[in-house]
Amino acid sequence: MSPRAAGATVHELSRIGLFATLPGQTLTKLADGMRREAVKAGEPVVSEGEPGERFYVVLTGLLGVSQRSLGAQSVLRPGDYFGEVALAMDMPRTASIHALTPATVASCDRATFDAYVRPLFADDD
Template identity: 65%
Template sequence: MPRHVPATVHELTRVGLLSGLPGDDLATLAGRLEREEIAAGETVVREGEPGDRFYVVLSGLLNVTQEGLGERRMLRPGDAFGEVALAMGIPRTASVRAVTPAVVASCDQATFDELLRPLFADE
């Protein structure tokens, strides 16, 4: 389990997906996110597994792959992942692995539902 070290509001302002959050919600989210250091080569989420956390990339590079399709994209600081499984209530649709040492911050389903789900209402 990651140690609870909150992300900062400044770090979260770099995440484009979060630009629609009001300042108070962004501050609340920052306090609830758990920061985790990921070693190069470590898998953060695996395709097909239940999704229980939403992630933002604070540093490093992470590779997104899908079974049968291979590499789909590279995640960089300011990118987010894990929202599909949480928003739709389905298993992970891709695997995410660190290419370089990375730092991510994540929140649980309850925080996602409270603060982030409204961002997906229009999609």
């Protein structure tokens, strides 16, 4: 991924369905904790089996998802997210993800995930 990274904007994150219910102040704090990165077509974002240290949302472009055990591939589009399983369950990545087209992702570390994103998944129970 591009070494030049900037923060994700509140506007970008507000367009992600998962974050739709977050109050403005919380969304601002989340945006402050996220890193926005450009990914070239064909470039890997995460690899299956590696430690899961970041949560990602797709801002632009298309990403391919593949798992060694299944071989099948699915596609992530803007608004989709990944990495929550590895962070929430403290386990290695369950799939490899690479850019099918030039793409932009925003990601956050475990502390930001735990503070602002993990509670959104608890509400689904």
